[in-house]
Amino acid sequence: MLDLKTLLLLEVCTTALQAFAWLLVWRSWRYLYELKLIAAGFSAIALGLLLLTLRGPDPHALHIFVDNMTIKLGLVLLADGMARFLGHPGCLRVGLIILAAHMALWSLAMALAPLDLSLRIHASTVFTLAMMGLMIRILYVDRGQPSFLRWITIALLVEYIGASLLQSALIFLQPTLFAEAPILSDVNSWYFFQGHLFVVGLFICLLFMVGVRLSLDLRDRNAALAQEVTERRRLEGELSASLDQEKTAREEQRQFMHMVSHEFRTPLAAIRYATEMLGIMIQNPSDAVEKRLIGIDASVSRMTQLIDRFLSTEKQAVSGLKIEKLDLRRLTMEVQQYFDHVDLGQRLKVRPLDEAPDYWGDVEMLQTVIVNLVDNALKYSPRDQPVEVTFSRRNNLLVVKVADRGIGVPEAERSHVGRRFFRASNTRRTAGNGLGLYTCRKLIGYHRGTLDLRPRNGGGTVATIRLPMPGLATASLSNEITVEETERA
Template identity: 30%
Template sequence: MNYRPNFNLATFDSLESQQKRLSLLCKTAEIGEWSYVFSTDFTVWSDYLYDFYELDKDFECAELLQSTQLYQGSEKEKMQALIAHVTATKKERSDDFMIVMQDGRVKWHTTTIHPILDAYGEITGLYGIVQNITARKNSELDLQRMAYVAEKTNGIVMITDPEKKIIWINNSFEEILGYRSEEVIGLDPAAFLQGEETSAETIREITRSLRSSGTFSGEILNYTKSGEKIWLYLNIAAVYDDAGKLINYVAVENDITVIKTAEHRLQKAMEKERELNRFKTQFVSLASHQFRTPLATIRSSIDLLDLRMESAGLSASFIEFFQKHKAIMAEETTRMTELMENILDIGRIDEGKIELTKKHLPFRQFMDAFVQSNVEPNEQQRKLDYHFDAPDCIVNIDEIVLRNVLRNIVSNAFKYSEGKQAPEMTVKLQDGVYLITVKDYGIGIPEKDQAFLFQSFFRASNAKVYPGSGLGLMIAKKLITLHGGDISLESRVGSGCTITIQLPV
């Protein structure tokens, strides 16, 4: 101890100074004392007890058990039994007690009672020490509640010390991982749960996350005692005391092995499906290319036969018969060629091999030219009821691709509304997007079929008497999507169909 010249040792050792220091120490340690003398029936309390019981200094100490409601029911009986036991046996004894304050708060204390004996060993009074253990009891109750919840949960619960050594596990840890409590207490779980296929990146991420934020959530591959792989989803949280010191890590882990297995199977199935799609695309592309040569040969042979017919001197009836079937062959050959081209387009789109050749042009000029060149191909020769109700903007489009898309939609409108009012085509501009609407008054599409119309080879149930491949709308949607737009459809059976193309300016 350093000597200080102005320090008054006599004052420090005075009775008043000692009493002040003792009172301060008792308050800091939350300890009070009392004494009771049998001959005088007199009880004395230290200052801290008035603070603990939250009573005024003029309260009569001896009346604590009789005149207040602090000790209720069994707690009062237990205190009386403790006093009686020490008085009868002349031996010290301790017990924990709960008191209920007037506002409903609960406090806990440990009371130790010592017998006061005279020179002849006769008991003359009692000396009691009261220690406030409310904080400890509350922590114990919290731990009990947590342990109860942890034992009832199906998930794994584990508590470690700051060095990540296990200090407690629940029953699910034993049941799921196969390790008994006595086998793992004091061990780092990483030492026996992780294995050769455990992700080193995940281990580093756990360390980094706990260091930076005190928490981690994520999945990890671990191993049971029998060596089986098990996927766990971890939620780890650091626990700190009131001073901010790390005291524990609490980990809650759920077995997600079934989910991970299902994900793995789904991934393999998707990879297999992608492989089959690649094979299908390659096969279709090859077949389509191979079909194009014989189709071209058929068309060339038809043209050669037609030329020979003129010089063969055949009868008029035979020539008429030939021309009729020549037209059928030419039409079917053209349809087959278009089908092959559509299939090739699908393959190129799916493989990302179609590149748009865009150029800037006035949209009204493009639309006007398209409408003028597209009338009904049969004898009805209907024309579109066309309205361009929008400002004329410069658009960046692949002119050939967009024209083919519109031709496909317009030809469908004519085909499925034969003998009805001519289809309508309107163009409007809304929020920087051109809305191109084609409405017909034909057979319409059943509601149950509408969700599938943009799929390959699907045709509405009421449209199968009309020629078609079921590829046009699907290709149109893919090509419009490449332009950054979209296609939507509305229809009712018997009331026609409305298709709207959204094309960004």
């Protein structure tokens, strides 16, 4: 005959160790959060068995109730944890409903017949049938675990159901055998022994299920990793093809720029030659004629300079930026003279700085930017409205503002102004190609500065250039820095 106290103590230790083992497994693989429920289920069973072990010879009814309900709560948590682990909807609500019904029947049996153990045992058998049947159904419909493992687990559950039915049958057929003995007598040792074997067997089956789950997860991750590697190789191939296309496009653009540069220089050279011939042929020209000839020559020089500095990419890489200290008075004078030659100087109001700024950069480029901005302001402003050019220093910046009372820029299109070939919708009646502001931004970018366009109070636009002081002074010793180096910087 088995000693029941020793058997219960062994089962308490075994179940507690199993609960601890599940906690360790969950700590190692946190994403398997369902293992917490399984660990909680084994912990509740261990606690209920410990309370049974500590029960005295004449226990209180509440003690008996708490012991048994704790063990059955553990079965509910086990069923819910196993269902969630296998990827099925949780059954905690159903389990708690079954447990609540069992508690009601158990309480009623203890209240009506406190000395009749058969009613409580039959109620426990019904609860066991319901919970084990729920777990069997979950395993039967599952397809994630190997079939042999599922059927072994189902066999364990069926064995436990059979033992519970056998206990109820023995009490029903031989009531005198249990009439004089308490429920925790050695007569019931066989039932607790098979329960111990059931818990150990269930632990082993669940452990194998976790191993299968981890193996499947590893296989899925390997497959996902292989797919990602394949996808990255495909993207790498597409990127390589795109880079090749970009190189081809850049080469075509370089050739196009070279062709445009050549085609532009030919008529400009003809204009310059014609201007020089007119200067030779016309003896003692009037002031107006001489002024016009000087203006034509200045415009041709500026166009040639623009081609050399902007359109010809190859020339930019070779000649680069010509760094020198900015002579602001000379710069403002040349800007003023340029527009005087085309009879627009009277509309220009220049406000230079009193002190010469300590700024280093490509003066010709900066002059081209200011001329382009002023030309735009004059072009899109009424003939009776002046254009103001203001130089100032603020927060270690050289600031140049070109303000007009022109047509302005539509608010919806303000972010697009300055893109290559883009022209605002309200400029269509005026000739242009959409390269002026783009050129300005490009040349200012070589100096690590910024160009902003803002609406002016009362109408018009304010173009603001901000150049960090002292500019490209670090390159002043070599007196030259390539455009590509400036863009990288």
